[in-house]
Amino acid sequence: AQSVTQPDIHITVSEGASLELRCNYSYGATPYLFWYVQSPGQGLQLLLKYFSGDTLVQGIKGFEAEFKRSQSSFNLRKPSVHWSDAAEYFCAVGAVSLTAGNKLTFGGGTRVLVKP
Amino acid sequence: EAGVTQFPSHSVIEKGQTVTLRCDPISGHDNLYWYRRVMGKEIKFLLHFVKESKQDESGMPNNRFLAERTGGTYSTLKVQPAELEDSGVYFCASSQDRVGVRETQYFGPGTRLLVL
Numbered sequence: 001a002q003s004v005t006q007p008d009i010h011i012t013v014s015e016g017a018s019l020e021l022r023c024n025y026s027y028g029a030t031p032y033l034f035w036y037v038q039s040p041g042q043g044l045q046l047l048l049k050y051f052s053g054d055t056l057v058q059g060i061k062g063f064e065a066e067f068k069r070s071q072s073s074f075n076l077r078k079p080s081v082h083w084s085d086a087a088e089y090f091c092a093v094g095a096v097s098l099t100a101g102n103k104l105t106f107g108g109g110t111r112v113l114v115k116p
Numbered sequence: 117e118a119g120v121t122q123f124p125s126h127s128v129i130e131k132g133q134t135v136t137l138r139c140d141p142i143s144g145h146d147n148l149y150w151y152r153r154v155m156g157k158e159i160k161f162l163l164h165f166v167k168e169s170k171q172d173e174s175g176m177p178n179n180r181f182l183a184e185r186t187g188g189t190y191s192t193l194k195v196q197p198a199e200l201e202d203s204g205v206y207f208c209a210s211s212q213d214r215v216g217v218r219e220t221q222y223f224g225p226g227t228r229l230l231v232l
Contacts, residue, residue: 004158032218043120043225044159044207051218090159094218102211102219103149103161103172 002027002093006107013081014115021076021110023091032094033074034104035065039087047089050074061085086114118142120224122208128230134196137227141190141210147171148191149211149221150183154204162206165191198231205229 003026013019025031035047048059055067065076074091088111092104121140129135141148150162162181163173167188176183180199185191195202205226213219 034220036223043122044209044223046220046222049220092159096218102147102213102221103164103175104151104159104221105161106151106159108158 002031002095002105004091004093004105004107006089006091006110008110009108010111010113012113012115015083016080019076019078019081019085019112021089021091021112023074023076023107024072025074025091025093026072027093027095029096032096033065033067034092034094035059035063035074035076036090036092037061037087038090038109039084044090047076081112081114083114083116086112088112120208120210120222122206122224122227124227125225126228126230128232129198130232131200132197134194135198135229137193137195137206137229139191139193139208139210139224141208142212142222145210145212145222146188147211147213147219147221148185149209150191150193151207151209152204153207154201157204159207162193195229198229200231203229203231 005024033050036044047063050057050067088109090109091107123138148165153159161175164171165185168185182194207226208224209221211219211221
């Protein structure tokens with residue numbers, strides 16, 4: 001069974017500083033991976049995804065993530081954080097099944113607080 | 117293009133009552149998913165529809181939960197009778213890809229359910 005671990009429950013970062021959120025997954029085959037963000041009072045918004053190919057993927061809002069198969073990781077980064085990046089971030093792994101659905105397995109989330 | 121919508125945004129009910137949540141997927145999306153996040157836990161898969169058929173309902177917690185998708189458009193999730201542990205945020209997601217391929221799911225804003 002697949003699983004996702006986000007080791008950091010909370011992260012506080014100063015505005016303008018860099019941000020890195022960790023994500024480790026366990027999956028028996030080649031995974032496909034997502035990062036979603038939930039801003040206060042909002043739903044889940046897709047930031048970026050990795051299906052195959054280039055292991056460094058670019059997303060919206062200046063975010064990027066790097067897939068490292070050897071480390072089973074898919075860490076999310078942003079070079080310079082803005083106050084509007086304060087939110088909860090979720091890493092997810094998808095399973096491809098010809099018979100069942102393509103359900104996502106989520107990590108527990110990392111809540112990011114941005115200091116002025 | 118309108119995104120996934122969910123109604124109501126919030127619901128507060130007493131234990132033993134019935135609540136029905138509604139999800140309208142993105143137009144043309146055959147796949148519809150329900151997920152749930154109970155307090156402090158991960159977002160967990162509940163079930164998956166392809167059009168009006170249940171493809172995978174392995175995540176449904178018990179028979180107090182009933183999901184329907186008549187006509188393959190919107191879906192409802194009924195909880196009857198509601199228990200305290202049903203409190204949480206219920207997310208709906210949709211995608212247009214075929215089962216068996218990697219897909220991107222788009223999420224709605226969620227329904228926040230509180231059972232007192």
